[in-house]
Amino acid sequence: MADLAQASAWCAQRGEKFTPTRRAVFEILAEQDQALTAYQLLERLQQAMPHAKPPTIYRALEFLQRMGLIHRIDSRNAFVVCDDFPHHHDSAFLVCQECGGVTEVTMDHVVEKIAADAAAQDFSVKHATVEIRGVCKQCQN
Ligand SMILES: [Zn+2]
Ligand SMILES: [Zn+2]
Structure with missing residues (x-):
């Protein structure tokens, strides 16, 4: 940060x-x-x-x-x-549905895969944000 x-x-x-x-x-x-x-x-x-x-x-x-x-x-x-400043990758976030906490994670390969799958559909990706909803470590206790 x-x-x-x-x-x-x-x-x-x-x-x-x-x-x-x-x-x-x-x-x-x-x-x-x-x-x-x-x-x-x-x-x-x-x-x-x-x-x-x-x-x-x-x-x-x-x-x-x-x-x-x-x-x-x-x-x-x-x-x-941004937790990973400065970066030029697209971002992925772990979003806790209990406390609303957000953690930024680097998942370049995931975003690359999305872009590749989109390209196969002749779709040009300009921006991809991956949000993964779940329960964080603190809220699991
Ligand atoms: Zn960031
Ligand atoms: Zn939480």
Whole structure:
């Protein structure tokens, strides 16, 4: 996972600004094991920035995704900090259905297989996110 200094340097290298809002959203997510929805993020951001509005969050999330600093968990419509930053592989996530915990795992061969199967159907894959739902170690106890 990238820390704040790494994230800031990463953005600067790309000629992008790691603004206070982007930084605040990244920090909130970095403190979590669970994926947070945009609404949950807004509530927390408003504790520090009372004037933050939904577009503030959506713009920050779009930016952080584009920078590869966070990922979207489609099935929960929620976001997590990248655990394996920086990487260029597509991501796979283990999503606990009890506690909502999300663990990022590297499954390049799985995503490659999906792309190969799709190519056999003349389908060009642009992005694949694999989400595996189950129960995490803590919740099994
Ligand atoms: Zn990642
Ligand atoms: Zn769990």
